[in-house]
Amino acid sequence: MTQYSANLGFLWQSLSLPDGIRAAKEAGFVAVECHWPYDEDIDEVTQALMETGLPMLGLNTSRGNVAAGENGLSALVGREHDAKATIDKAIDYAVHWSVPNIHVMAGFANGEQAEATFLENLRYACDQASLHLITILIEPLNHHDAPGYFLQTSAQAADIIAKVDRPNIKLMFDFYHLQIMEGDVCRHFESLLPIIGHVQIASVPDRAEPDSGELNYRYILDRLKKMGYTQPIGAEYKPSSDTIECDWMKALI
Incomplete structure (x- = not known):
């Protein structure tokens, strides 16, 4: 049976x-993940995780100055100090x-300087995270939801991972984003399996519950199990109600 992680950046x-962690437990999720938990009370979150027994599988680095339109800092030339602080x-x-x-x-x-900056910051992130046995993930975002985002394709992500050359960097394979950008998602997944660290799903194109839209997740998730991927699947979707x-x-199931 496929198990799911509730992405509390969108759910509840x-x-x-x-309280979102508690709601996820009641709904039948086996884990949670979040986007930017930095305004939350650390001890209250700890208590909820202990109370429910749910592990938190992942979180994001800060977006930066959201009011100024920022959506991450690690490829921004001249913002290296701020990027490392968010890491x-x-x-x-x-x-x-x-x-x-x-x-x-x-x-x-975009551009070569942005890539060099991203590589520098990712190596820093990997080296610091390795001290705590933490994996660094990078995720391509589609050009409709995040136009101008530095990382947009799985091939670009694979190239970045190879250049960073650290054992604790992996790809976040989000079927929603990669269906929009590339299609042929099962073949891409299989070829990239050795560098995949986490999986997320949502319907395409509306990013709602994953039992609707143009992707057949019943088929996809069965394929993933046959490939040997058995980790909890991140449910990162926007509820339709x-x-x-x-x-x-x-x-x-």
């Missing part, structure tokens, strides 16, 4: 993170909650 947004902060939170994965966000940038129903999990 009306609740505090601790350090993410590691502190991850250590506190025993989080195994940190998604280092690249931001809006204010009342969050998780009946889709039963449909995608």
Whole structure:
């Protein structure tokens, strides 16, 4: 049976993170993950994780100045100091909650200097994270939701991972983003399996519950199991109604 991790960046947004963790437990999720937990009370989140027994699988580095339109800092030339500070902060939170994965966000940038900056910051992230047995993830984002984002394709991500040349950097394979950018997602997944660290799903094109849209996740998840991928699947989708129903999990067993 496929197991799922609730992405609390989208699910139960009306609740505090601790109460979102409790809601995820009640809904049948076996783990949680989040986006940017930095305004939450660390001890209250710790209590909710202990109370429910749910592990937190991942969190993101800060986006930076959201009001100025930033969406990550690690590929931004001239922002290296700020990028490393967001990495350090993410590691502190991850250590506190025993989080195994940190998604280092690249931001809006392009060109060779941006790549060099991203590589430098990722090597720093990997070296610091390795002290705590934490894996660094990078994730391509599609050009409709995040136009101008530095990292947009799985091939680019694979190239970055090879250039960083650290054992604790992996690809976040988000079927929603990569279906939009590339299609042929099962073949891409199989070829990239050795460098995949986490998987996320949502319907395409509306990013809602994964039992609708153009991707057949019943087929896809069966393929993943046959390939030997058995880790919890991140449910990073935007609920189609204010009342969050998780009946889709039963449909995608």
